[in-house]
Amino acid sequence: MKLGIQGKLVLISLGVLTPAFTLGYIYFRREVEEGFGVPSADVARAVERLDSMAFVAGTVAFAIALVMSTIAAAIASRAARALALAARKMADGDLGARAGPYGEDEFGELGTALDQLARGYSDLVTEHRRERDRMRGVLVGMREGVLLLDRSRRVTLVNPALREMLLVGADVEGKSPLEVIRHGELVRLLDEADEEDAPATGEIDLGGLKPRRLLVHVVRIPGQEGGLLAVFVDVTHLRRLEALRKDFVANASHELRTPVAAIFSAAETLESVLGRDPDSARDFIAMIQRNAARLRNLVDDLLDLSRIESQDFAVHLEAVDPAEVAKAVVDLFRERAAKKRIVIASDYAPDCQALADRRGLEHVLTNLIDNAVKYCVGGNKVTIRTRAADGSILVDVEDDGPGIERQHLPRIFERFYRVDPGRSRELGGTGLGLSIVKHLVEAMRGSITVDSEPGKGTRFHVRLRCAEPTERVRPSAA
Numbered sequence: 001m002k003l004g005i006q007g008k009l010v011l012i013s014l015g016v017l018t019p020a021f022t023l024g025y026i027y028f029r030r031e032v033e034e035g036f037g038v039p040s041a042d043v044a045r046a047v048e049r050l051d052s053m054a055f056v057a058g059t060v061a062f063a064i065a066l067v068m069s070t071i072a073a074a075i076a077s078r079a080a081r082a083l084a085l086a087a088r089k090m091a092d093g094d095l096g097a098r099a100g101p102y103g104e105d106e107f108g109e110l111g112t113a114l115d116q117l118a119r120g121y122s123d124l125v126t127e128h129r130r131e132r133d134r135m136r137g138v139l140v141g142m143r144e145g146v147l148l149l150d151r152s153r154r155v156t157l158v159n160p161a162l163r164e165m166l167l168v169g170a171d172v173e174g175k176s177p178l179e180v181i182r183h184g185e186l187v188r189l190l191d192e193a194d195e196e197d198a199p200a201t202g203e204i205d206l207g208g209l210k211p212r213r214l215l216v217h218v219v220r221i222p223g224q225e226g227g228l229l230a231v232f233v234d235v236t237h238l239r240r241l242e243a244l245r246k247d248f249v250a251n252a253s254h255e256l257r258t259p260v261a262a263i264f265s266a267a268e269t270l271e272s273v274l275g276r277d278p279d280s281a282r283d284f285i286a287m288i289q290r291n292a293a294r295l296r297n298l299v300d301d302l303l304d305l306s307r308i309e310s311q312d313f314a315v316h317l318e319a320v321d322p323a324e325v326a327k328a329v330v331d332l333f334r335e336r337a338a339k340k341r342i343v344i345a346s347d348y349a350p351d352c353q354a355l356a357d358r359r360g361l362e363h364v365l366t367n368l369i370d371n372a373v374k375y376c377v378g379g380n381k382v383t384i385r386t387r388a389a390d391g392s393i394l395v396d397v398e399d400d401g402p403g404i405e406r407q408h409l410p411r412i413f414e415r416f417y418r419v420d421p422g423r424s425r426e427l428g429g430t431g432l433g434l435s436i437v438k439h440l441v442e443a444m445r446g447s448i449t450v451d452s453e454p455g456k457g458t459r460f461h462v463r464l465r466c467a468e469p470t471e472r473v474r475p476s477a478a
Contacts, residue, residue, distance in 0.1 A: 083111055090118050145232035147177070153190070155180060162232055165212060186216060190228055193218040203235070212236045259291035315357035315443045319467035322361060322386045322395045323348035329365045330384065333373050341378035347385040354393035354464035360440045367433045368397040368460050376401035393464045400457035412450055413438040
């Protein structure tokens, strides 16, 4: 059976007191028996009394020693239990536990040292948690993806940005990189950074439901732990913009080269026939004028598109009645439409006021009506409608002309995209009109869509925000 501190102190006290008392008693009795020089009967009686007194004194001393040692043992045991309880709490993670109050004995010094250890460890853990939370906040807030591998090439960390890029869950830790990103180029970059102990950079293309192009930078982590750190940057949008820029430069160069070449050729021919063939000279002069006008329109559209895309074009949103704007625009095309025997009809709903830029809306309707009149033939009809629906103002420009095939509709608003390039150039189109229309509508915080079917016509839907009642303009009295 194990003895606690209290039992050990009692045994120690009895072990010390009993021998001392016994030796003192034996010595005193011998002196009594030998040194007093009195009759033996009197000595016997004195020894008997001494034995009785010794028994009583021993019993009292034993009881006092037992009580005192028990009290001392209880005090010491309580301090030890308090220290053991505080240490157990600290071991279980309760770093706020303390062993105090402290005394001036060894237990007090031990409690003070234990509390100092707990405070130091608590400060260390708090700083570690602060650093961990700070690092976690950085990783969560990063738009770049982060992949951390240990020395055995197993995933130890993937931040939310990379999980979104790769469309994977949070259960990727412990897997190999190929289980997370099935791409040979990534493995090559990891091998290069690991073997050559130098940063490796490259791009990988990811297919799937959401194709992406990622720029990957891999470095080896120094130290005994080793491992690799890979940072992923989504350059999909950047590469798409670069491709659009290249296409734009190529298309713009082609579009500019055609009228410039025509003007140059007509000018050379005009020089040779100017004196001897006036009729031909007039034809070449008309060709120069026509291509110069086309060149001017192309440059103007390029400048407009550049200003809108660079956000230098500031829209002034106000309450605008689209019917008023549509009436003004239709008046500009009535004569031209009449010459082609095209009917322009209208269907304006009352009390429709949109939040729009008047100049921008006028430009949008001008382009849409101009295209409708341009591509329709005699007997066709162009209709402009305005109505309110679902808290928005809808402006439709519809015709029953030749229509557009379905495969062209997704690209109809791209710059320089033409459904029929030859006819478009013949009619003076630059290929930028619908792209400008789309940018203008989006600048007014609206949207534009198109529905069309070959032989049944085309309908453009412009959706604008409805002006609030406090923003509306009351019609003036006649």
